[in-house]
Amino acid sequence: MNGIFGTRFACFDIKFEIMSHPIFTMEANLTLYREGELFLGNQQIRLLNQVLTDGSIHAAAKNLKMSYQHAWHLMDKVNRLSPVPIVVRQKGGKDGGGCSISPYGRKLMDAFMKRELDVFRFLDECNSDLERCFF
Numbered sequence: 001m002n003g004i005f006g007t008r009f010a011c012f013d014i015k016f017e018i019m020s021h022p023i024f025t026m027e028a029n030l031t032l033y034r035e036g037e038l039f040l041g042n043q044q045i046r047l048l049n050q051v052l053t054d055g056s057i058h059a060a061a062k063n064l065k066m067s068y069q070h071a072w073h074l075m076d077k078v079n080r081l082s083p084v085p086i087v088v089r090q091k092g093g094k095d096g097g098g099c100s101i102s103p104y105g106r107k108l109m110d111a112f113m114k115r116e117l118d119v120f121r122f123l124d125e126c127n128s129d130l131e132r133c134f135f
Contacts, residue, residue: 024130026123030116034081040112044074048101048109051075051087056098075099082108 032040050060061071075087086105090097101109 024127026126026130028119028123030112030119032112037077037081039078039081040108044078045109045112047071047074048078048086048105051099052101052106055100057087 029042031038046064047057047060047066050064051057054060054063057071057075058068061068064071078086082104084104085102086108087099088102089099
């Protein structure tokens with residue numbers, strides 16, 4: 001019986017077809033800590049990507065169905081823990097302000113997503129090994 005196995009990444013979905021439902025699977029989420037505090041994880045990356053698309057924390061929070069206060073605190077913490085600003089805020093004016101992601105922030109996001117894909121590939125290989133152990 002064919003089935004679809006998939007996983008949810010910070011910014012995209014990946015699905016693979018497998019021959020049967022696995023008995024055991026390994027899963028993991030990539031999380032980056034700085035000095036013991038959560039710096040970047042799936043939630044922060046999803047929000048940063050949405051800020052990149054929408055140009056504001058408010059619009060990004062709305063599109064992700066997240067409270068503005070929660071989104072603002074996540075972005076503030078990311079900036080506070082970063083050695084270089086990641087979210088650059090523009091004060092309100094006739095257009096209401098907004099924010100952008102710094103070049104450093106974009107590089108950091110790209111590196112995180114590449115490492116996340118590496119982790120997924122590794123886990124996919126581990127899950128295949130597990131399947132071979134049981135069948």
